[in-house]
Amino acid sequence: MKNNIFITGFMGCGKTSVGRVLSQRLGWTFVDLDQVIVDRAGTSIKEIFASKGEPAFRAVETAALAEVASRQSQVVSTGGGAVIAPQNREAMRGSGRIVNLTASVETIAARVTGDSERPLLAADASVERISSMLQGREEYYADADLRIDTTGKTIEAVASEVIDSL
Numbered sequence: 001m002k003n004n005i006f007i008t009g010f011m012g013c014g015k016t017s018v019g020r021v022l023s024q025r026l027g028w029t030f031v032d033l034d035q036v037i038v039d040r041a042g043t044s045i046k047e048i049f050a051s052k053g054e055p056a057f058r059a060v061e062t063a064a065l066a067e068v069a070s071r072q073s074q075v076v077s078t079g080g081g082a083v084i085a086p087q088n089r090e091a092m093r094g095s096g097r098i099v100n101l102t103a104s105v106e107t108i109a110a111r112v113t114g115d116s117e118r119p120l121l122a123a124d125a126s127v128e129r130i131s132s133m134l135q136g137r138e139e140y141y142a143d144a145d146l147r148i149d150t151t152g153k154t155i156e157a158v159a160s161e162v163i164d165s166l
């Protein structure tokens with residue numbers, strides 16, 4: 001069994017920031033799955049959504065995750081929708097542990113407001129829209145070894161919680 005830590009959670013829950021700190025503390029490789037996709041595609045996520053559509057993005061995401069999951073001693077920050085595809089959840093389950101970061105809807109809304117790089121919230125990043133997306137994804141986010149509410153916590157504090165709990 002591989003020892004990776006996969007960080008899941010909605011946009012704006014601190015996956016990348018926490019993942020980076022966690023990897024430094026553990027001395028492991030940090031992998032930002034969105035960045036792997038951008039490197040592979042040679043263009044931004046916003047551009048992939050615009051030119052090829054979400055299904056094409058999800059296909060690249062699944063391929064990137066499968067490749068990353070074959071290695072070990074990594075902290076992997078996944079994109080907020082990576083948990084949706086069953087094969088992605090299986091890839092993560094079979095390659096380490098899953099840490100799900102959460103935050104209050106208000107916190108998420110405040111963190112993502114004005115961010116034009118997130119295509120799924122570009123047209124509407126209201127509390128209502130975020131709540132409805134969260135509701136649709138909750139069962140997938142709940143499929144984790146550890147869940148941490150990041151609301152009001154520092155990145156360092158969340159990283160410490162992960163280390164203490166795993």
Ligand code: S3P
Nearest residue numbers: 010011034045079080081118119
């Ligand atoms: C997405 C989240 C984004 C990125 C893409 C789709 C989602 O990643 O993968 O825009 O479906 O929630 P972050 O959660 O890192 O913003």
